[in-house]
Amino acid sequence: MPHTDPSSSPDPAALARIEASLTAPGAPFAVVRAEHGPLVYAHGPRTLREFVETTWAFGEQPFLISGDRTCSYGEFFAAASSLARRLTEVYGLRPGERAVVAMRNSPEWQIAFWAAQLAGLVAVPLNTWWTESEFAHALDDCEPAVLLVDGEQLPKLAGRARGAGARLVVFRSEDALPPGAERYADLPEPDPYAAPPEVEIRPEDDSTIIYTSGTTGRPKGAVATHLAQAGAALNPRYQAAASALGRGVLPGQGPAPVTLMTFPFFHVAAFTGLYAAMAAGGTLVLMEKWDVGEALRLIRRHAVTHYAGVPATALQLLAEADRAGDGLESLKGLNTGGAAAPPDLVARLTARHGERVEPRNGYGLTETSGGVLAAFGAAYRAHPDSVGTPTPVTEVRIAGPAGEALPDGETGELWLRGQSLVRGYWRDEEATARAFTGGWFRTGDLAVVRDGRVAVVDRIKDLVIRGGENVYCVEVEAVLHDHPDVEDAAVLGVPHPVLGEEVAAVVRVRPESGVTAEALRAHVGRSLAAFKVPAHVRLTREPLPRNATGKVLKRELRDTIGTGA
The missing domain is CATH 3.40.50.12780 (ANL, N-terminal domain)
Structure with missing residues (x-):
């Protein structure tokens, strides 16, 4: 095209x-x-090493602001280069080995990720919303050589790190550390004039493994x-x-x-x-x-x-x-x-x-x-x-x-x-x-x-086929969002003994709203064909369940839909 x-x-x-x-x-x-x-x-x-190396030219321009802290481009690049050298020269890590990054959004997240890139490692950012078992699946899958984590994620990861023999660097934590772990705050101050380690990184080499959101099954590592x-x-x-x-x-x-x-x-x-x-x-x-x-x-x-x-x-x-x-x-x-x-x-x-x-x-x-x-x-x-x-x-x-x-x-x-x-x-x-x-x-x-x-x-998997007619959930959601009392909406299919599926909706309404399910059905009916109008509408004032990427978890909503509005 x-x-x-x-x-x-x-x-x-x-x-x-x-x-x-x-x-x-x-x-x-x-x-x-x-x-x-x-x-x-x-x-x-x-x-990505070529890309990030150009940012040193921004010097004292602010890069990351977190609370009352500002990290300039120069400070960031020096810190990432210093950590990259530790990963290669002290830990002995080699290009192609995996480096897990598991932290909330912070300047340290960026330092850890780009240190991995400067060292030629494959960065594996993990979802901090995951449970311990979900973390375990990813760690068993990617077999990291080092884990770069904050104190909040440490309890969910420390045991697996020890079992796998992976090195562990902990950021933003004052709690006691497990044996063999290092506290990032205790490492030597970055040298602002030190270059990243000398490693060969080719365009065809792996850079990242990012796990899919897993809304329809086990997350897969996209390389x-x-x-x-x-x-x-x-x-x-x-x-x-x-x-x-x-x-x-x-x-x-x-x-x-x-x-x-x-x-x-x-x-x-x-x-x-x-x-x-x-x-x-x-x-x-x-x-x-x-x-x-x-x-x-x-x-x-x-x-x-x-x-x-x-x-x-x-x-x-x-x-x-x-x-x-x-x-x-x-x-x-x-x-x-x-x-x-x-x-x-x-x-x-x-x-x-x-x-x-x-x-x-x-x-x-x-x-x-x-x-x-x-x-x-x-x-x-x-x-x-x-x-x-x-x-x-x-x-x-x-x-x-x-x-x-x-x-x-x-x-x-x-x-x-x-x-x-x-x-x-x-x-x-x-x-x-x-x-x-x-x-x-x-x-x-x-x-x-x-x-x-x-x-x-x-x-494709969200398409509702009602008695042979295709109903696109996004189309119905768009009409619901157009109602002034609607803050959020999710449309999905529920089983029907004759039609195969029926259209259902879970709608988050504004706190002061008095809108009814029938009023919302009528609103949809003024814009869309009758077979697209939700047969079941459940109103809520609570946020709809979403994963970390913002996608509604419709599998969790299906169980909440009854047979009546």
Whole structure:
């Protein structure tokens, strides 16, 4: 399919000119076809070590803000280099060995992750929401040589670390340590002039193992090479440049962005925002856990220019700002990802703030190493049901039952191919073979392409087939979100003896709302066919269960749906 640019201008001719200026031979985002098939960027870093080494030039510019602490780029790079040298020279670790990182969002998380990259190790960020048994599965699977953990995660990991003979470095803890563990705070002060260790890192070497969210089964370790992660680092730079040109602004001009980072660092959506900030010398303001009131306070205190989070938290932020009379004056961009964004998010943002705050949405998976499709600005406002257009190194196919490419306007499975795709699943050839076909990754999402823009219709497994009629849950959820009393909604299928399945919904309503289930059913019926109207609606004022990436855990909701409203 043609590589249309995610510009903030919806004019096709303008889009084509912007794409040509950025991707032509010799341009910053020119692409070439790799020998093994995918498109790759012709210029730019080939490993994450090359990428991070350029950040030392930002020196004393603030990189990470956590509470009252600010860590500059210079301090960060010195600390990461020092830890990398300890991993290689003191611990004797060698390129290719795995380094688990398990911490809440903090400057130390970034120091640990990038130390692993500078040492040539394979970084394995683990989900801090996991239980001890879930951690045990991942540790048994990836067999790490070192664990870089904070005090909060230590009790869930220490036993496995000792049993596996792995080294253990503990951050942000004053408690007693298990035998053989080292406290990061006790290590020698970083030498600001010391270089990273001299190790050979090739583009084809493994860089990360990131475990899938596991909403439908055991998490699998998606393995990305350095070349894939380097492509993931360039993707948001391209999107930022296209956005700037679409607004008539020269890319790279103006002050560096200040981003409120609410994604947990172990999730690929966080990597997209992280890479964008690091490439521009931007600042990340960190939150250890989500709190909407604290988010507003941090935005005011640090003059935050960009918000990065799942749609659910973005909607909460806009609602709380309205209640508090906070105009979000410093905000220039509202970036969402990690889960499907309801179309009314853009409408709410525009109604309150006009075109001053640029909306951004995108699409990416663990298997794509972050966002590979993006929509923003006027194009996103004009097509709020779209997740945008692909980056220059991302190819899109809408596949039919036999894998054949379907024409524009037809719904099929979304397949992706490109530089940032993972090479497969760690030590799981069967799962890799199921998910990858001829270099294409089968996303499991139903999508449609119109005029180069991709709209994700639903997860294939979330499709409700009611008496032979297809009901896309995302479509019904979008209509529910459009009701003024609805804060969140999840639509799913429940068994029916005759129809096979019926449509059901769990809806979180606003605290002051008196809306009824029947009123919500009537609201849906005014926009959608009768067979799409939920037969069962359960109202709640509690947050819907979500995993760390923001996806609703529908398997937990199915048991709560009765046979009546």
